[in-house]
Amino acid sequence: MDATLRDRWLERAEQRLAGAGLRAGAARTAVVELLAREGQCLLSAQEVTDRLRPEGVGSAASVYRVLDELFELGLLHRLDGRDGIARYEIADPERHHHHIVDEHTGEVRPFTDERLEEAIAAVGERLGMRLTSHEVILRGVRGRSTTSDD
């Protein structure tokens, strides 16, 4: 867990939430703090709710509402999975990653790639669009493009 990232996001989140005239209730506070700690990789509403249960706060409704609020404020990235479940992770302007899924294990690994980012920016330019967000999902299996295979 990246503590710098956590603190930076937490501060920005609280700023922006307050700035939007929203109030800090128990559920929202718990969700935000959980995300700051454990939301650096993808988390579903269900997972958030489950991890909050021990604390005795965070109904499904509140979790969904808070997650959506944070997303709308640009504080979270959102990915809609093949399984019909939305997953969120904290959005940090200075740090940016994408995901690669192992088709065998289902494991999701984050990665960053400068060349990929440049290519994407160039596409936006070429198409005459100012990009507000983008997402890349790679799927594959272990092992390079040799002929071996599984």
Next chain:
Amino acid sequence: MDATLRDRWLERAEQRLAGAGLRAGAARTAVVELLAREGQCLLSAQEVTDRLRPEGVGSAASVYRVLDELFELGLLHRLDGRDGIARYEIADPERHHHHIVDEHTGEVRPFTDERLEEAIAAVGERLGMRLTSHEVILRGVRGRSTTSDD
């Protein structure tokens, strides 16, 4: 509509479906033919069902089943939208595109970019993964990265 693409896909689809020991019923035939014609851009199960209604075939259940079959056989790409709806489009090995969404209008435009593809292939190499599929979604607004804004 690209007739070459349509015919190539149709042929490959029928081959692969037959090869999998599946039978050609009325619903599947209708779905496959519709996709060959109009499935070059994203289409939801609902949209497929609606367009098949005049023909009097294609219940929701059958459409979902056929769509999933085709996807599992690698004949369709699948994208899970923000709205919780899955959309499909025909997969052509020789042609490959991604999508850019206009945040104002919701309009989805397909695009291709060689440099982007190369960057993605390089990432797979670097991470030691043989890529089986990948998707890129860009979101933005009209106008280049000037300071104007929307």
Next chain:
DNA sequence: TTATATGCAAAAGCTTTGCATGGGT
């Protein structure tokens, strides 16, 4: 003839919403 495809209706699963209550500011 025999296994598969189809359609209807019911069920399942994620997410949203209505409403009364509790809690920030």
Next chain:
DNA sequence: ACCCATGCAAAGCTTTTGCATATAA
């Protein structure tokens, strides 16, 4: 005090599944 946040339960939606029937091979 005022208004927002919360939680429960019900509703909404897309997608899946069970089952009887029709149909391809």
